[in-house]
Amino acid sequence: MKQLLILATTALMGLTSLAAAQEGREIRIATEGAYPPFNVAQPDGSITGFDVDIANALCAQMKAKCTIVAQDWDGMIPALQANRFDAIIASMSITEERQKQIDFTNKYYTTPLAVVVPKDSTIAGVSTDDMKGKVVGAQASTTQGNYADEVYAKAGAEAKLYPTQDEATSDLQNGRIDALISDKFVVTDWMNGEGKDCCRMLGDVPGTETEAGIGLRKGDDALRESFNKAIDAIVADGTYKTIVAKYFPFDIY
Template sequence: MRISRWILSAAAAAMLALGAGALSAQAAEKIKIGTEGAYPPFNTITPDGKVEGFDIDIANALCAQMKVECEIVTQDWDGIIPALQAKKFDAIIASMSITEERKKQVAFTHKYYTTPLALVAPKDSELTSTEPAALAGKTVGAQASTTQADFAQDVYGKAGAEAKLYPTQEEAITDLQNGRLDAVISDKFVLVDWLKKA
């Protein structure tokens, strides 16, 4: 993917600032970056075991600009912040939305992209709207520990939908494909990427 010079410069400055405090006073030769590895097109593991995606491109570009080796470490999403706090890696680059709750646990850089939420349903679905009332009595899947899960529970759940949460986005989509869900809510770019491949 092509990364704009502005995004790279802003992210590099933020990473350098984080690195100054988080990595110690001595110059780091290697930075460990935590990511999920299960959220295409942002981060995913290829069949041959390589981690790739937009977040990985950002991480590698930052490391190159900082002249350090970049080690990508995959971590289940619901444990990614605890793993950072346990120093399993030095920073997270993983399509993480900035929320007030998360700001209590980790320091964020400026966000480097914005993606809206989207809802996807099977072609033969009777759903004609994404309004909460339209999903009353329906089952909506989302990845656990995400802003999409919060929305599914807080908005659709209060309107009478059942929010079913999954460890990964892929598991939610699999249940949608197998008819166990009426819809899945996720980042628009993630769903568009999946629909292109489906």
């Protein structure tokens, strides 16, 4: 029993020292810049949005110097593995398939998928029967893209996948697809703005709630532990709630 206690204490001290080692470290964080309101590229080349605010808050908590870099979504995981940056904070859902390639922190928000259609659409619901024979759009290499391809398409719909969310919403707005499946919070933001007059939300897709986490290279345990501690800290001290309130009138944790 004494030996087990010593081992446990040693392990705890090790994790503490690993987390402390991040203080002052330069961390390169990638985000997409094409997924409002989570990450949005500005005309001056900077990127703003919820993901960026969270990244900056976490870095301040860790006392680390961080640089935000833009990375196309399709190449996000390969670029992380190639050491082009150290972490992904880009609304990346934690999935079993991705966990085979990279590690994740604990969640920093939770979201369901939702379906949006033109206002004059006759589609009544979000089931596979409702989508049969319809063209359903989604951003590629995402949980919504997978759902469109693996669930709706297999049940008789046509899945049309896009490199970016903006291209998908543009085709919905211009009548080139019958429906769009998307992260609910992203498409809600779009419908509050550009998509307000064209479209309506059918509702959430049951059983699709996912957690977004920070993506890290396999084995980067020190950085993962530091981020996890920082996430807990900004939730506890109210920083997280303040950031959420800038973008959403409801809790997303």
